[in-house]
Every structure is written in structure tokens, then in C-alpha cells.
Amino acid sequence: MGRSERGAVLGPLESEVMDVLWRADEAMPVRGVLAELNRGRPSPLAYTTVMTVLSRLTERGVVRRAPGRRGYVYEAAVGSPAEIAVRQLLDDYGDAALASFVDQVGSDEELRARLRRLVEDS
Structure with a gap:
């Protein structure tokens, strides 16, 4: 699905975060999501930026958060x-x-x- 079709429900960075989570085989820590997002990105995102996006998506019920080994891990709570x-x-x-x-x-x-x-x- 193209970015313009997601624009109404997800912002650009939210779309990127969800793409990472939808492709993942398992729940991911913030650092894992950050590493995927920064792969090939000319200007890397900050850890706190990704953590904030994941927190907001969790509050909206779009992402699930669970305790992990060191902090929380995140996974998509919706399929599309x-x-x-x-x-x-x-x-x-x-x-x-x-x-x-x-x-x-x-x-x-x-x-x-x-x-x-x-x-x-x-």
C-alpha cells in the first residue's frame, strides 16, 4: 500500500515504524526498530524520537507493548x-x-x- 493511502491514518514516520513492525517476525525493542529505520537513512533518527512514536502508537492501540529483557518490546496490534x-x-x-x-x-x-x-x- 502506498504512502498516500496511509497518510490519513498514519504520519510519515508512523508509517515507517509500522512497516518495520509488520515485516518483523517477532516483537522488537526500540533499538531494533531504530536500527531498521536508520538503515540507509542519510540523517539518523534519535532513539527518543522512535520511542515517542512507539509510545503514541501504543496509546492508540495500533501497537502492543510487552516487557522484554531490557525494557519493552513492540509488535503491531493491527494488520494493515x-x-x-x-x-x-x-x-x-x-x-x-x-x-x-x-x-x-x-x-x-x-x-x-x-x-x-x-x-x-x-
């Missing part, structure tokens, strides 16, 4: 930018967002068919 957007929409608008979605599906046969396929495949 789309999931972040849906969570944000539901947090911001609750039942009104669901009601609007139902209205949209109810008035669009193609959308209903797509939803049916998604439900059957899950």
Missing part, C-alpha cells in the same frame, strides 16, 4: 492501515459510523455482493 482507519472511525463515531455503513451497503448492490463474499471467505 485499513484496520487502523476502521478502528479510528469506530472510536470517533461509534454506532453512527456503523449505521452509515449499513445505509451504504443497503443502497448499493455491488457493495452488498462484495460484503457477502468477504463474510463467506472469513
Whole structure:
């Protein structure tokens, strides 16, 4: 997914951090995320910058934090930018967002068919 598609839910650095976590095989400490982000970067990021981004993503429920050997380790709590957007929409608008979605599906046969396929495949 391109950066412009993530822009609405993640800032540029948040997108980079999430890309690192989505590619990771296991939870990572801040230093591990920092090392990945700084690989090939002309001006390296500071440890505290990455730690702050991870803390904010944790507060938003996008990242999970757990105790590690030395400090915390972080892993993605969501699978995609789309999931972040849906969570944000539901947090911001609750039942009104669901009601609007139902209205949209109810008035669009193609959308209903797509939803049916998604439900059957899950």
C-alpha cells in the first residue's frame, strides 16, 4: 500500500515504524526498530524520537507493548492501515459510523455482493 493511502491514518514516520513492525517476525525493542529505520537513512533518527512514536502508537492501540529483557518490546496490534482507519472511525463515531455503513451497503448492490463474499471467505 502506498504512502498516500496511509497518510490519513498514519504520519510519515508512523508509517515507517509500522512497516518495520509488520515485516518483523517477532516483537522488537526500540533499538531494533531504530536500527531498521536508520538503515540507509542519510540523517539518523534519535532513539527518543522512535520511542515517542512507539509510545503514541501504543496509546492508540495500533501497537502492543510487552516487557522484554531490557525494557519493552513492540509488535503491531493491527494488520494493515485499513484496520487502523476502521478502528479510528469506530472510536470517533461509534454506532453512527456503523449505521452509515449499513445505509451504504443497503443502497448499493455491488457493495452488498462484495460484503457477502468477504463474510463467506472469513
